[in-house]
Amino acid sequence: MMKRSWVLSRPLYPTPVALITSISPEGKPNIITLAEVFMPCVRDPLTIGLAINPTRYSNSLIRATGEFVVNIPTDDMVRIVDYCGTVSGRDVDKFKMTGLTPEVAVKVKPPMIKECPVSIECRLKQVTPIGYHDFFMGEGLAVHVDETILNENKIDMNKAKPLVYNLGEYWTCGTLIGKHGFTHGKF
């Protein structure tokens, strides 16, 4: 092994892929695909961070309404995921084009996406411009999970089938090779 210095626009992998729903003040919903989604805090309060370029339509919608929903797709939705990340909601109605089904959320106005097994309703708390991106932090107000992916109250990843984003590539998950704590602190 021999490392060399490298210029990489995205050096971190893998990253989660999510479909973020937002809504215009007039009530028109939109979807954007993001692979820069993050949990700066997992509880008290659950916090979700998003990085969105200032030129994107969803950036202006989330700023205007202060609300968004993080929807986690399955790997068989890869065409939808790519499409929603490459066209603008200024030009097309992505719900109409993709056939995705909007579901009424409980605490916020943007719809959830029915075909995504997990949806996290969020209220915007802070926007921090950082260079090329705006960094949005939202508080998670409600989490919805599709019952069909649950196994004794835990998400079964063989059913959730998450998509993995690897520096511009969409991958499926392979196999389970360990669970947190399986080494029991011994090496």
Added chain:
Amino acid sequence: MMKRSWVLSRPLYPTPVALITSISPEGKPNIITLAEVFMPCVRDPLTIGLAINPTRYSNSLIRATGEFVVNIPTDDMVRIVDYCGTVSGRDVDKFKMTGLTPEVAVKVKPPMIKECPVSIECRLKQVTPIGYHDFFMGEGLAVHVDETILNENKIDMNKAKPLVYNLGEYWTCGTLIGKHGFTHGKF
């Protein structure tokens, strides 16, 4: 499909797994495994976000020295990854216990990990306490990539073999099913 409300400590998946190296003011290096790592900005400047519980040893080291390195492991390092996430550097020397090889970094004092094919040197810019976690933002000063995982100047994910973290489970990556832009904006 029928969604139900759910209490989830970690509703977002998959998340990247990284080994974060830091160093004490006296020069003793440490490693912590994190699955909450993020890029709030991918360029100008490359920014890396980390969420670390205030009780963790690495939290105090990064605060004290203002530097850290993000090292991305391969899936065959899963035992090391779990071990480094379940014991404290206050009690054990994780480099010694795991046999990982420290490599001198170029711009910061914490070492890189030779066995990880990608290392990102970072300087701390900001710490924001958010509930249960502290949210660290660092600027990426240098990126190092192992030549053996490159294919015509791009990372070959079949060689990088990233580990995927799915709500407490370690998974391998499966198969490549698309590249960003493959739908060419058509549905």
